[in-house]
Amino acid sequence: MTFPSPTDPRITPIPAAATDLARVLAGHELTRSTCTRPIRLVGSRTLVHRATGEIVHDFHSAHQPNSMITVPCGNRRHTVCPSCSTLYKYDAYHLIAAGLRGGKNTTPTVAAHPRIFVTLTAPSFGPVHLGPAKNGNPRPCGPRRTGPDCHTWHPVGDPLIGTPLDPGTYDYTGHVLFNAYAGALWSRFTTETRRTLADLAGIERRDLRTVTTVAFAKVAEYQTRGVVHFHAVIRLDGANGPGSTAPARMTTALLTRSVRTAAKRTTVTTPSPGAMSFRTLRWGRQLDIRTIGSSDDDDSALSDAVVARYVAKYATKGTEASGIADLRPLPCRTCDGQGLQVKPTEPGKLQRPCPDCHGLGRSTTWAALGLSNHALTLVRTCWKLGGREELAGLRLRRWAHTFGFRGHFATKSRSYSTTFGALRDERAAYTAAQRDQALGLPSSADLVVVNDWHYAGRGPLPDTPTPAPPGQVSQEPAAASAGGGR
Incomplete structure (x- = not known):
């Protein structure tokens, strides 16, 4: 390993308060940047005053272009989504x-x-x-x-x-x-x-x-x-x-x-x-x-x-x-990698091959993976060992795409420092404060957020409007702007 020198002049101490503010602001902007594989949602979000039950704001995706919204995928891997990965890296840095x-x-x-x-x-x-x-x-x-x-x-x-x-x-x-x-x-x-x-x-x-x-x-x-x-x-x-x-x-x-x-x-x-x-x-x-x-x-x-x-x-x-780069789990979802129908068959009859994977147990063939000989041999070794009863607890077929890890x-450990969840909550609180300010609500307002969202697919929306410039608050729900943890 090669580490930068501890006396590297590029490494300068930053006051804790400035560091916290920079992290929250940077994370807020990252959640608004372009996610390569966002999750599409349809539904609504309602802000209700806890004491009076008054609805102070109501947002519905039907009023948006394409009748839906998108939220970041939250994937930590840089090869999958650079935007969400950068946000995860920021959180990991401050946790350590x-x-x-x-x-x-x-x-x-x-x-x-x-x-x-x-x-x-x-x-x-x-x-x-x-x-x-x-x-x-x-x-x-x-x-x-x-x-x-x-x-x-x-x-x-x-x-x-x-x-x-x-x-x-x-x-x-x-x-x-x-x-x-x-x-x-x-x-x-x-x-x-x-x-x-x-x-x-x-x-x-x-x-x-x-x-x-x-x-x-x-x-x-x-x-x-x-x-x-x-x-x-x-x-x-x-x-x-x-x-x-x-x-x-x-x-x-x-x-x-x-x-x-x-x-x-x-x-x-x-x-x-x-x-x-x-x-x-x-x-x-x-x-x-x-x-x-x-x-x-x-x-x-x-x-x-x-x-x-x-x-x-x-x-x-x-x-x-x-x-x-981006190999997904291999086992067939229908038969869970067994290659046979999981539903009980008639007494006296043998189980038939899974109709979705045709008895392979995998969602694809080895040749279609496009891997090097070394990587393919590791994946096939995982698949072979995963079929042994004494190693069933390792679920090697489920984790063949990560070479068994x-x-x-x-x-x-629990006492080391803060958690990823606490860092996300801090970012979500900042986003909620920005939302309330944009809606003209007092900062002391005791609100209940009622979310009713449903999955509608993946991928960017067609003809997605240009994101709001820094300093302006999107009218999308807090769930859309405060995501991007894992």
Whole structure:
């Protein structure tokens, strides 16, 4: 990984109040920008005064051009919708930053707590073609001492980067199972970190909560080979959460040592898929731990702005790095990937193939997906393993389009900082205040919003009028202008 220097002159501190205002205003404008795949709605919105029951405003889509309105799709992936993705990235940045420097109902004292930035990688499942180094310098792909090698200097964007040198010996099953169990591996890792921290500090494991609390926020990123790894912020608080300070012995060095040890100890054992033996999954050998905002003159320390930007950037990415830009779930909706009719048939008769997928269980053929050989093999491996009874709980067919990974891309512990929901509520409150001002309603008006909207399809409306310039308030309902979270 290559991070900007903490002393980069381009990174300047911004007052908290100015930051909050800029975020709300920017988010408000983003919700009014062009969504590439908006949701069409028909219906009405009524504003009713709570005390008197008086209807103070009534809006109906029938009075609008095309007799409907649109709301943002809210997709977090940049390849799907750049507008909604940017809004999600803004929220992710401030969620991470709040846990590093305070704000958004998080005490500023967290900036003095021990904090580290950790990258946990996946193990090797076989040698793959290498591209330029992390610093951008070109490097040779090989040669290797044993097995297949490659003497090519692959440029950026070469489709061979991340694909196996020898697809016949590449462990595709292990690759898919690691993605499927990545969430469980992270959960075991956090538990092992707490246990190791207690052992190194000389505290009984059951008493650790009375001394310190481990808070975290993480994001999943796909490597070019199609396997996920995690970037995480880990922070030590006092026993009462962010508002309290951990004892002096709970240092950044102790936290770093605990994470390093826990990463080596963490394992997850999978069921035995068919004739294969049980698998023990663990993190890869590459483990990167960096201090955040060190109090001493440590050139390797990262600023909170750098970390928040780095995490937010990957919160909007998906499998596009592995050659899949916008692949949707594959199982047939009628038979849920089984290939057979789900309705009970007459006694004594065999179930017939699903009429919608003709027994494939998929909504399309493999050739129609248009994937590279490596990506297609990963998808087909997910589909094959998803048909095994012992792995049914993983729902690998449902998540074949993500190479088996079924966890959330961005997660955090409850005490880390604010939530995405709170950030959306703040933006919605700002939008409602703008709406009331445009309607001439007092700011203290106690209103009840009655929404009655129905789905009417997707896509921009034909001949959509030009959006109102900044500073003016659209007459669309608050639901239309305050969306765009996930």
